[in-house]
Amino acid sequence: MRIRGYKVSVTAQIGIVVVVINLFVALFAPLIAPFDQATPVGDAWADPSAQHWLGLDNLGRDILSRLIYGARMSIGLSLVITALSFLIGVISGFAAAVAGGWIDQALSRLVDLLLSMPTLIFAFVILSVLGSALPVLIFTIAILDSTKVFRLARSVAINIVSLEFVEAARLRGEGWWWIVTREVLPNAVPPLTAEFGLRFCFTFLFIAALSFLGLGVQPPNADWGSMVKEYGEMINLGSAAPLYPAGAIAILVIGANFIVDWMLSIHSRGQGEGA
Amino acid sequence: MLNLVLQRLGLGVLTLFAASILIFIGTEILPGDLASAILQNSATPESLAKLRLDLGLDRPAILRFFDWLFGVLHGDFGHSLANGRDVLTEIAPRFANTMFLAAYAAIVAVPLAIGLGLLAAIRQGGVFDRLVNVFTLMTISVPEYFLAYLLIKYVAVDLGWFPSLANVTPETSFIDRLYYAFLPMVTLVLVIVAHMMRMTRASVLSVMASPYIEMAILKGLRKSRIVVRHALPNALAPIISVVALNLAYLIVGVVIVETVFVYPGLGQLMVDEVSKHDVPVVQACGLIFAATFILLNMTADILAILSNPRLRQPR
Numbered sequence: 200m201r202i203r204g205y206k207v208s209v210t211a212q213i214g215i216v217v218v219v220i221n222l223f224v225a226l227f228a229p230l231i232a233p234f235d236q237a238t239p240v241g242d243a244w245a246d247p248s249a250q251h252w253l254g255l256d257n258l259g260r261d262i263l264s265r266l267i268y269g270a271r272m273s274i275g276l277s278l279v280i281t282a283l284s285f286l287i288g289v290i291s292g293f294a295a296a297v298a299g300g301w302i303d304q305a306l307s308r309l310v311d312l313l314l315s316m317p318t319l320i321f322a323f324v325i326l327s328v329l330g331s332a333l334p335v336l337i338f339t340i341a342i343l344d345s346t347k348v349f350r351l352a353r354s355v356a357i358n359i360v361s362l363e364f365v366e367a368a369r370l371r372g373e374g375w376w377w378i379v380t381r382e383v384l385p386n387a388v389p390p391l392t393a394e395f396g397l398r399f400c401f402t403f404l405f406i407a408a409l410s411f412l413g414l415g416v417q418p419p420n421a422d423w424g425s426m427v428k429e430y431g432e433m434i435n436l437g438s439a440a441p442l443y444p445a446g447a448i449a450i451l452v453i454g455a456n457f458i459v460d461w462m463l464s465i466h467s468r469g470q471g472e473g474a
Numbered sequence: 475m476l477n478l479v480l481q482r483l484g485l486g487v488l489t490l491f492a493a494s495i496l497i498f499i500g501t502e503i504l505p506g507d508l509a510s511a512i513l514q515n516s517a518t519p520e521s522l523a524k525l526r527l528d529l530g531l532d533r534p535a536i537l538r539f540f541d542w543l544f545g546v547l548h549g550d551f552g553h554s555l556a557n558g559r560d561v562l563t564e565i566a567p568r569f570a571n572t573m574f575l576a577a578y579a580a581i582v583a584v585p586l587a588i589g590l591g592l593l594a595a596i597r598q599g600g601v602f603d604r605l606v607n608v609f610t611l612m613t614i615s616v617p618e619y620f621l622a623y624l625l626i627k628y629v630a631v632d633l634g635w636f637p638s639l640a641n642v643t644p645e646t647s648f649i650d651r652l653y654y655a656f657l658p659m660v661t662l663v664l665v666i667v668a669h670m671m672r673m674t675r676a677s678v679l680s681v682m683a684s685p686y687i688e689m690a691i692l693k694g695l696r697k698s699r700i701v702v703r704h705a706l707p708n709a710l711a712p713i714i715s716v717v718a719l720n721l722a723y724l725i726v727g728v729v730i731v732e733t734v735f736v737y738p739g740l741g742q743l744m745v746d747e748v749s750k751h752d753v754p755v756v757q758a759c760g761l762i763f764a765a766t767f768i769l770l771n772m773t774a775d776i777l778a779i780l781s782n783p784r785l786r787q788p789r
Contacts, residue, residue, distance in 0.1 A: 210608075316493045316764035317726045320744075324500040327748040327756040404617055411619055412733055412745045427619055431734070434626050435638055442627065445620035452615040460611065 211461035217454025225270040234261035236268040237419070244438065253443050256430065262440060265426060266447060272422035273448070276337070277403040283341035284402070285395060288348025293379050293387075295349070296356030307353070310346045318343050319408070326414050336406065336415060344402060351394050355387045389466055396459035400452050407448050423448050478779050486772035493764040494546070498539045500760075501753050542757075551758040556750050561758045565740060567644060569762060572732070572739035575655055576724045579662035584717055587667045591674025591713075596701050598679060606675070610668035618727055622661045622734040630657060640737040658735045665727055666720040673716040677709040684708075711778040718774030722767045 201207060207215070224231060233250075234240050239259035240251070247254040253262040295303040313321075322339055329335045359365060365382050373381075409415030410424030418425070423444040430440035525531075531538075545552065551561035594606045613621075630638035640654045681687065682705050690700045729741030736742070744759035 210611075312492050312496060315489045315768065316496060316760075317722075317767050319726050319729065320760050320763045320767075321496065321500060323744055323748050324497050324756055324760045327751055327753055328501045330751075400615065407617060408619075408730055411617075411730065414745065414748055427623075431619075431623070434623050435631060437627075437631050439627060441623050442620070445617060445623055449616040449620045452617075453612055456611055456615045 205465050208461050208464075210457040214454040214457030214461070217450060218458065221270060221274060221451050221454070224267055225274045228267050228271050232261075232264040232267040234264040236260065236265045236421075244433065244440075254438075254440065256440065257433075262430075262443060265421065266423070266443060269421050269423045269426055269444065270447070272416060272420060273403065273407065273424070274451075276333075276406055276416070276422065277399055280337055280341045280344065280402045280406065281395065281399045283337065284344040284398060285348055285391075287341065288345035289352045289391065291345070292349040292352025293356045293383060295353045296360055297375050297379055297383065303353075306349070310349050313343065313346045318405070322405075322409065323414070326409075331409075331414050331417055333416070333420075336409070340402060340405060344398060344405075347401075348394065348398060352387065352391065355390050356383050359383050359386050389462075393459055393462040393466060396455055396462065400455050400459070403455075404448070404452060475779060479776050482772060482775050482779065486768060489768050489772075490765060493768060494543055494761060495539070497757055497760045497764065498535075498542060501757065502535055546758075546761065552754040554747075554752055554755050556747070556752045556755075561755050564755065565743065565758055565762070568738060568740045568743045571642065571737065572725075572728055572741060574651065575658055575662070575732070575737060575739060576721070576728055578652070578655055578659045579666070579724060580721055582659060583663040583667045583670065583720075586663070587670035587717075588674050588713065590667070591671040592678065592701055592706070594671065594675040595678040595682070595705075596697055598675075603675075606668075606671060610672045613664055613668040618661055618665055618730045619734050621664050622657070622731060625657050625661060626734075638735070640735040642738065655737065658731045658737055661731050661734075662724060662727055666724060670713075670716055670720050674709075674713050677712040677716075678705050681705040681709045711781050714777045714781060715774040718770050718777070722770040725763055725766050725770070 237260065239255075240261055241255050241259050243255065243257055243259045245251065245255040245259070251261050251263065253266070256262050256265065291306055295306045322343060325339050326335070329339075360378075360383065365378060368378055368382050406415050407422065407424030407427075410422050411428050413425075413428055416422045416425050421429075426444035427441045427448075430438070430444070433440045434442075542552070549562055551565070553559065554561055554564060590606065594603045597603050626638040630636050636656045637654055638657070640658050642651055642654050646654065678701060682701070687700060687704060690704050695704075728739060729745060731737070732739040732742040733745055740759055740762065744756060744763075747755040747759070
């Protein structure tokens with residue numbers, strides 16, 4: 200298999216299959232799920248059977264159907280947060296690189312400040328005051344995560360801004376908007392795409408961890424992290440219930456990482472040829 | 475070199491100060507104020523006014539910040555909003571438990587990672603090397619609770635070798651602690667060992683490309699001797715910083731592992747208090763976590779400066 204003339208590694212092919220299946224399931228959850236996610240269909244903690252492949256949960260709901268619906272929340276939420284953090288990070292990173300001077304200094308020091316402590320711990324401090332409503336989660340994580348996007352976007356843009364064609368654009372009198380959208384952005388797309396994959400994995404794991412700790416997605420909404428929490432205690436009675444949502448999280452992140460790994464290897468090879 | 479070390483120390487103190495500002499601001503930038511956030515729907519005008527007075531919210535934020543920081547420097551973290559107990563006496567035993575678990579994991583993980591990393595470097599390109607690569611990518615992707623529940627299901631429940639709950643008490647003896655905390659320790663080791671191993675391998679291999687190593691090969695030395703005696707000393711600086719980075723990560727990873735195994739550490743306490751909106755305890759825990767994180771990063775940089783032979787001569 201090849202994409203744009205690059206040979207796709209076996210692991211990347213596995214990754215693409217995993218990610219596509221997950222996206223498909225998230226998009227078409229109501230059509231795929233065999234049962235409704237919220238209605239009890241049998242006894243609590245019934246064992247897996249031909250009808251209910253993964254068994255039933257504490258309220259007698261079909262675990263497989265809940266997993267399928269949970270994909271929507273987990274993947275959708277992470278995509279929204281990652282997109283928002285890219286919007287903030289790329290705009291401010293490019294602004295810092297193109298404008299330079301005090302704007303660059305101010306933004307960079309602010310980001311240093313935010314990165315001076317572990318993200319999870321800082322998120323705890325904010326959530327302890329604001330609670331875990333969805334908009335709070337989205338903005339808190341997006342802003343904390345955008346610091347990392349900012350660093351990459353800024354360093355990528357600074358390298359591009361120092362090249363001759365940007366100098367030429369400046370000399371012929373183009374404005375900064377032209378320079379950012381027409382000169383910097385097209386050249387920054389490959390490294391930023393790989394970073395999007397990485398940041399998605401990070402956000403996905405982060406929101407799942409918060410939900411697992413009971414500080415993320417709140418009932419009646421459920422994502423995979425909060426399902427792990429709900430089913431957690433059953434593990435001591437020999438049930439594998441928490442392993443299903445936790446495994447779903449693990450598989451998607453491994454798949455996405457396989458793709459990112461492959462993209463990064465093409466990128467570094469491409470740079471090697473240029474040098 | 476002394477200058478560099480002093481500079482790094484100064485930067486560390488500055489970062490710590492910045493983190494304390496951040497933790498304080500995190501509870502300040504709100505619609506409304508802390509009192510209404512804590513009481514939420516149960517707020518009446520009287521209870522709000524009382525809580526505001528208790529929290530000292532009638533005074534400007536900057537004064538309260540320095541009061542808080544001054545108190546912290548004297549070991550006074552304030553009182554819990556949930557039960558009124560002194561925060562320090564609440565968190566001190568928890569912190570000791572967390573440090574015990576983190577140290578336990580570090581003592582196992584660091585030698586294991588460096589040993590396996592060297593082995594992968596010696597057998598570069600072999601089956602073992604490639605297995606290590608895939609394994610690393612997997613453990614980086616897999617969440618801690620997945621590994622933890624796997625261990626509980628198969629090692630604790632099915633085999634019955636270790637307890638699935640690590641609820642140690644102050645009376646628990648040292649040997650029992652090692653036993654109770656075994657599965658939490660293994661989970662943490664699995665999470666951090668792969669990354670350290672991969673970095674050890676990478677930094678040894680990058681040194682292996684230098685001419686003096688070629689010289690050693692031409693002298694006919696054994697590969698293992700070249701890697702351990704010739705390459706390792708020069709590859710040490712990046713390895714040290716990766717080890718410290720992972721130990722700093724341990725401090726965060728511990729939060730989830732403690733929750734899974736109901737281990738009475740600082741992380742578990744912090745999670746509980748976040749959902750109770752107990753801000754003074756959350757701030758104190760946050761500051762301790764942040765301080766440990768910053769301290770470890772600083773130690774890494776200073777060790778890297780000290781271990782770099784090129785910085786030993788004064789310029």
